[in-house]
Amino acid sequence: MPDQNLSNEEFDVTLAKALERVNAPEGFAAKVMAEAGRAETKGPHAKVLMFPKAPMWLSGAIAAVLVMGVVVGERVHVEHQRQEVAMTQQKFDEGLRATNHALDQTREQLAKAGLNLGE
């Protein structure tokens, strides 16, 4: 219940006195000027450089390229191994042929000398 002894007018006057403007904090103007100076140095339209947001499909495309790269890499590796095996096999065959040839010659020389070692 409102105080009957305190009129509305009296209250309003008292309130206006209580709500008089107060001083800004000490050094306020200097602080604002300094801040404005800093903003000026940075430039009024200084912007943070940011990469544009990647579209949704881009991550899928990157993943697909990576998978493809792995598959292609794997195939190249298998092919490389296959070629190495073939070369090794070829060298082995050539070596075997040379050995057989040498054995045949030795066997012939021994046969001429009267020694038969059989097949």
Add this chain to the structure above:
Amino acid sequence: MAMDTQQFRELIQTHQRMVFSIALRVTGEHGVAEEVAQDVFLELYRGGEKLESADHTKFWLRRVTVNKATDSLRRRAHRPEALAEEWIEESHAANSSDAGPISPAVEARLEELLRTLPEPMRVAVVLRHQEDMLPDEIAELLKQPLATVKSNLQRGLQLMRRKAAVTMKEFVREQHA
């Protein structure tokens, strides 16, 4: 385009009390009010606002201060009570040299009551009783219908009077003694 530095300095000197006081009474905290006031002036500086007259400058500053202060208030929906007491102490310490015609106790009580008002009522009361603006000027500033402003003012003052009824009697008697 930023405004001339000298002109800006003069605007701060002229209006800092008004801007800071509105920010303080709406937000209820010295630190926050200082930040708000600083933001207001920096926006003025950076924005290159075309201020056509002294009245226009004052109008712009008041409107932007109220907007920034209420935004800040909404961001800090819950304020611990300890801050309220701190605010009253700081407020009176800062103004102790300007001992006005009313006692600090009355001033403290009224400011405390102001803080308890809902935001729209608080803003209306501050603009009416601190800035001495008429209801139609407040309506223009806040872009609100005149009826809304009048209602907020009336309800805000009613609430304050009702809450003050218990303690104000002694304070005002003391003041008039």
